[in-house]
Amino acid sequence: MVIKVNSEAIRKAIQQKYSEASICVEGLFNYPTGKAGVEGLNYDATFVQSAPKELIDGFCGVGNPFSLGEIKAGETVLDIGCGAGFDLFCAGKLTGANGKVFGIDLTPAMIDKAKEILDLAGISNAEVHLASSENIPFENNKFDVVISNGVLNLSPDKEASFAEIFRVLKSGGRLQIADIVLKEELPPEEMSAKAWSN
Numbered sequence: 001m002v003i004k005v006n007s008e009a010i011r012k013a014i015q016q017k018y019s020e021a022s023i024c025v026e027g028l029f030n031y032p033t034g035k036a037g038v039e040g041l042n043y044d045a046t047f048v049q050s051a052p053k054e055l056i057d058g059f060c061g062v063g064n065p066f067s068l069g070e071i072k073a074g075e076t077v078l079d080i081g082c083g084a085g086f087d088l089f090c091a092g093k094l095t096g097a098n099g100k101v102f103g104i105d106l107t108p109a110m111i112d113k114a115k116e117i118l119d120l121a122g123i124s125n126a127e128v129h130l131a132s133s134e135n136i137p138f139e140n141n142k143f144d145v146v147i148s149n150g151v152l153n154l155s156p157d158k159e160a161s162f163a164e165i166f167r168v169l170k171s172g173g174r175l176q177i178a179d180i181v182l183k184e185e186l187p188p189e190e191m192s193a194k195a196w197s198n
């Protein structure tokens with residue numbers, strides 16, 4: 001079925017929700033977030049223990065992209081929809097001083113928060129940019145790995161998002177995403193921008 005969506009309304013609803021989430025994630029999601037989320041998803045205990053509390057508290061991913069494959073020292077990684085930055089922090093530790101990690105996010109408040117916390121955490125091989133998955137602001141063939149956690153389900157144009165991911169991945173690069181999917185079609189009355197962003 002082809003679903004007609006109002007992309008601009010969806011983007012606005014997402015930015016509104018995640019501006020709220022940048023202040024506090026509690027009560028905003030129907031899955032475990034913050035410390036409970038990280039602990040339930042088998043993240044590397046050394047990363048969990050060494051991350052600033054603000055990074056753990058701001059986590060609202062749905063899975064663990066690092067469980068899908070190894071990220072090696074020296075690699076270049078892009079995190080789409082980096083949020084407060086916990087996955088960027090983990091990727092930065094894995095790639096090390098000779099690697100580089102980049103995050104993009106659609107919500108200005110999340111980008112501000114990620115910058116602040118990554119500075120606090122002393123992660124010097126990470127940078128974050130305001131951008132969407134449908135228009136990734138990097139050149140072709142740049143990344144060894146693209147990760148994403150709970151984001152692509154929110155994209156109103158998934159075809160464009162995957163085309164962009166394919167474009168920026170090196171030949172032989174890897175895509176490691178955690179996400180949620182609908183098991184059944186939603187009735188049209190539930191396809192509002194607000195429902196999309198929930």
Ligand SMILES: C[S@@+](CC[C@H](N)C(=O)[O-])C[C@H]1O[C@@H](n2cnc3c(N)ncnc32)[C@H](O)[C@@H]1O
Pocket residue numbers: 014015018058059060061062080081082083084085086087104105106107110131132133134148149150151154155156
């Ligand atoms: C469920 S949160 C996940 C955040 C982070 N990955 C984590 O694990 O904590 C979704 C994040 O993706 C961002 N986002 C939503 N749609 C996006 C898109 N199309 N492109 C880039 N970022 C997007 C939101 O602003 C939000 O920060």
